[in-house]
Amino acid sequence: MNSTRRLVLSALATSMLLVACGKKEEAPAPAAQPAPAANAPAAVKTYKVGSDASYAPFESETADKKVVGFDVDVLTAAGEKAGFKVEFINTPWEGIFNTLGTGDRDIVASAVTITDERKQTMDFSEPYFEAKQLIAVPEASKVSKADDLKDKKVGVQTGTTGDEVVQKILGKTSPNIKRFESTPLAIKELQNGGVDAVVADNGVVINFVANNPDAKLKIVEDAGFAKEYYGYAVKKGNTEVANKVSEGIKAIKADGTYDKIFAKYFGAKK
Ligand code: ARG
DSSP, rough: OOHHHHHHHHHHHHHHHHHHHHHHSSOOOOOOOOOTTSSSOOOOOEEEEOOEEETTTTTOOOOTTTTESHHHHHHHHHHHHTEEEEEEEESTTTTTTTTHHHHOOSSSSOOOOHHHHHTTTEEEHHHHHHHHEEEEETTTTOOSSSHHHHHHHHEETTEEEEHHHHHHOTTTTTTEEEEEHHHHHHHHHHHHSSEEEEEEEHHHHHHHHHHOOOGGGEEEEOSSSSOEEEEEEETTOOOHHHHHHHHHHHHHTHHHHHHHHHHHHHHSSS
């Protein structure tokens, strides 16, 4: 190749390169994306939350009518992660799930066990707590297992999983199942001798017996009682709220916040 030809070729190459570059520059640069609105948050929603606040330590009411407890702390912390706020409203257990349908409440946070039956009429968040039923009886009682309740009067909170468990032992229509509006009312009746036992969630029974030594009650466990899992309930089909709550629960489980709340109420996890 002679030098002239080399020159021509290299000039050609250079001009092609320039053309290429020029072309590139001519192409309109894609409009710069606005920076993700990191500090311009989407409007934070406040959800109305219904709780039957007679279920310490999960939900109870302070003297100045504030709903407090484990369920409150967990849902509030979940909201901080997932970007929602919560307003707790003390709501009677009876009819509490109807408030989802009517839109009076967005969430029911009430130590609600996720059951297949309930799943037909409402949706749930991720489970956030494992529970089971326990039997509370007077210290002198001979009851030592679930089966011993067969010929006894047993107090339950109407429509709870405790009610269901006792129906299985005594029979659905047994007149010996004494139903109460709230668990504290059932326990009061136990102290008065009107019922022989109360069946309710472990956390609540343990909490009551520990804080009321004068009631002279003891706890009876039965290995036959199934594990239960609490979830926050929403209106059937309200996946937006259910997903947000679940997202928040996952986040507080991942970063240790959940464990701190758990330890505050139940001591460190085994
Ligand atoms: N976990 C039981 C259930 O879902 C009892 C819940 C009762 N909760 C309450 N806040 N009273 O049936």
